[in-house]
Amino acid sequence: MGYLRIENLSKHYGQKQALRDFSACFTAGIYALLGPNGAGKSTLMNIITRNVCPDSGGTITWNGTEIVRLGTEYLAKIGYMPQQQGLYNNFTAYRFLGYMASLKGLKRREAALEIPRALELVELTDVAAKRIGGFSGGMKQRLLIAQAILGKPEIVILDEPTAGLDPKQRVRIRSLIQSLAEDKIVIVSTHIVSDVESIADQVLLLKDGVLAAQGAVEELAACLPVGCPPTLENIYMQYFGDEGEAPC
Numbered sequence: 001m002g003y004l005r006i007e008n009l010s011k012h013y014g015q016k017q018a019l020r021d022f023s024a025c026f027t028a029g030i031y032a033l034l035g036p037n038g039a040g041k042s043t044l045m046n047i048i049t050r051n052v053c054p055d056s057g058g059t060i061t062w063n064g065t066e067i068v069r070l071g072t073e074y075l076a077k078i079g080y081m082p083q084q085q086g087l088y089n090n091f092t093a094y095r096f097l098g099y100m101a102s103l104k105g106l107k108r109r110e111a112a113l114e115i116p117r118a119l120e121l122v123e124l125t126d127v128a129a130k131r132i133g134g135f136s137g138g139m140k141q142r143l144l145i146a147q148a149i150l151g152k153p154e155i156v157i158l159d160e161p162t163a164g165l166d167p168k169q170r171v172r173i174r175s176l177i178q179s180l181a182e183d184k185i186v187i188v189s190t191h192i193v194s195d196v197e198s199i200a201d202q203v204l205l206l207k208d209g210v211l212a213a214q215g216a217v218e219e220l221a222a223c224l225p226v227g228c229p230p231t232l233e234n235i236y237m238q239y240f241g242d243e244g245e246a247p248c
Ligand code: ADP
Pocket: 013, 016, 017, 018, 035, 036, 037, 038, 039, 040, 041, 042, 043, 044
């Protein structure tokens, strides 16, 4: 299993600093990137997936080698579910995954093995031949997760996979994420605490482009006022609550 190391990464959009001096190291496990809208979560994910170019100065290495040197070898290790992604409503789920597999350069034989496996994992096998247009929000999100895991990526990046889903669907996505993470780096962004509280090995709190804190929930809870229950919700309030607003 590899490791992904990020050092001193920054990104400006004009005057706006979307990410400031971000450093972290990822090995197998679930990493929750938690922060309100505009915190820089998608920017970081776009940089890791090489869709956005960071400011000069920072580095990203995979097993010690800069990812720019690894080129497509690095990209093949990544599975990415972007925050905004169009789905082709006239495609069937199977055809969509076939299309995504070909974009990823999977051979026909590989795709024929991997697509059923991915469909199985996200529990869409029964509707594989149905058109996406008739899918519920939760089914669409699960299909997007399925495309992210085609090609056996070692790094899976899910940008707000539970956006717009009801609580029942969120639970389903949560256990799906858990089942992915055995031998992979899974980085999942959200602004909803309950999505990751019970499944994240590490939580990264991102505030105005700055990594405000990182650790397991128990570790982060050590900074809470005495007597305050050690929940991620309270930790979140501690960092993101309005001025003077105590977590409990
Ligand atoms: P999050 O995903 O946490 O909501 P983003 O990474 O999307 O945050 O955005 C971080 C900040 O960078 C926001 O202030 C956003 O408006 C700004 N930003 C993101 N992408 C762009 C862009 N392409 N052009 C200009 N500003 C951007």
